[in-house]
Amino acid sequence: MEFLAGSLLELIVQTSTNLPPDVRAAMSLTAAAETPGTQSAQALDIICSNIDMASGETGAICQDTGMPTFVIHTPVGVNQIQLRQAIKEAVAEATRLGKLRPNSVDSITGKNSGNNLGAETPVFHFDQWEEDEIEIKLVLKGGGCENMNAQYSVPCQLDHLGRADRNLEGVRKCILHAVWKAQGLGCAPGALGVCIGSDRAHGYELAKGQLFRTLDDVNPDPTLARLEAEIMEEANRLGVGAMGFGGKASLIGCKITAANRLPASFFVSVAYDCWAFRRLGVRLDPSTGAITRWLYRDPARPVERMAKGEGFALTGREVVLTPPLTEAQMRALKVGDVVLITGEMFTGRDNVHAYLMKNPPPVDLHGAVLYHCGPVMLKDGERWTVKAAGPTTSMREEPYQADVIKRYGVRAVIGKGGMGPKTLAALQEYGAVYLNGIGGAAQFYARTVQEVLGVNLMEFGIPEAMWHLRVKGFAAIVTMDAHGASLHADVERATGEVLETLQKA
Ligand code: SF4
DSSP states (O other): TTTTHHHHHHHHHHHHHHHOOOHHHHHHHHHSSTTTTSSHHHHHHHHHHHHHHHHHTTTOOOOOOOEEEEEEEEEEEEEEHHHHHHHHHHHHHHHHHHHHHHOBBBBTTTBBBBOOOOOTTTEEEEEEEESEEEEEEEEEOOOHHHHOOOOESSSSTTTTTEEEEEEEHHHHHHHHHHHHHHTTTTTTSSSEEEEEEEEHHHHHHHHHHHHGGOOOOSSSHHHHHHHHHHHHHTTTTTTTOGSSSSSOOOEEEEEEEEHHHHHHHHEEEEEEEEESSSEEEEEEEEOOEEEEESSSSOOSSOOOOOOOSSSSOOOOEEEEEEESSHHHHHHHTTTTOOOEEEEEEEOOOHHHHHHHHEEEEEOOOOOOEEEEOOEEEEEEEEEEEEEEOOBBBBGGGHHHHHHHHHHOOOEEEEEEEEOOOOHHHHHHHHHHHEEEEETHHHHHHHEEEEEEEEEOOOOOOTSSEEEEEEEEEEEEEEETTTSSHHHHHHHHHHHHHHHHTTTTO
């Protein structure tokens, strides 16, 4: 199959860099419907620009290129062992080219394989079929939204919604609860795949399988079609907004399937995908491996530009910060302020935070900006370049962040999704702020990096190392300040109140 390697690489690269038309259309509608001038609208502007930048330069839409999951159908007679090997090689090549982040970590040793290959990665689902072409579908679903998946065993008791029983009304409550719990942590607005029934393991698999439906299709089962429409309407009344900033959109899609269950079990499994909903597919000629057609794409429809403006329209009211930062500067900031950082910052995420609990930092963090980010980096000779660098979910650092601020004098933490009460208290006590970047805007933020000044703790692998960056005009919003205010806590409270109104008798 002379063209197979090229076809597989193209599928992976296009999936990582170019959102399918149904997702683009849904995001365009969402951006157009948001109230202008709000933080949610600002986030959507950046997201739309980022989508354009990624497809324009074939760069990863989000730095977290997720767990590559392939669903493959082959005609009888195709050698699946060879096809699996060819896909693995294409995954490694896409990683080498910086189109996928090295994301495969040994769960026992913590070592990153560096090429996205390892035990059970990537994920394969093979099937045979009667058709005469090979079909390969791929979804790249990142860790932030993967962590927002939820599985309910009904009957159960839910915050703000009361009891969920073993009926469709109980299912409705579980799905709405999952959207509410996700807030901005999974980079809202999200898309849901849901499975009603089955067992725990297969229920999750079937839920994820629903993400291969296009956002605009209508469920052939009228009962499920009604439920999907109802969830869309109600979830978008919650007010989660883009990135959980509060706003009109919570969801861009909800796709539901049902499977038989055991009499004793009733699971509702929810797969939450983010706005960076990367899913594509191809049909291949089984004799040559050439692409015969793309799935999810309309060849008659060119890729449309998403952004209406510049991506982030400056108002002149932004606060320019040039690290090292002082306590007085941080105490002057309030929730809602937009900042532009110009100067140096350090990345640090899970491994770095755990390391700092037991060891002094390898760099001076007094007055520093600490960026929760696991970038995609490429080395050209001795020089590192940033290929994608959006924020990661900050909540994972909640057990550590207060200590890091207290011990080492960090003044600003950048991430996405917000942090909890322990961090909020530390911001207040020591005079620091939490800045929310726009999750998934990996190309947008990569362009603010002027220079990679160095790297420490490289033994943790590229995403987890501590990168020393010089940035210019890095935009973020103060969502937790040194006065005890938290936009995230406010939005969670307000959306919880709306959720209560969605209880039915
Ligand atoms: S957009 Fe957000 S949730 Fe989605 S993969 Fe990127 S960082 Fe993760």
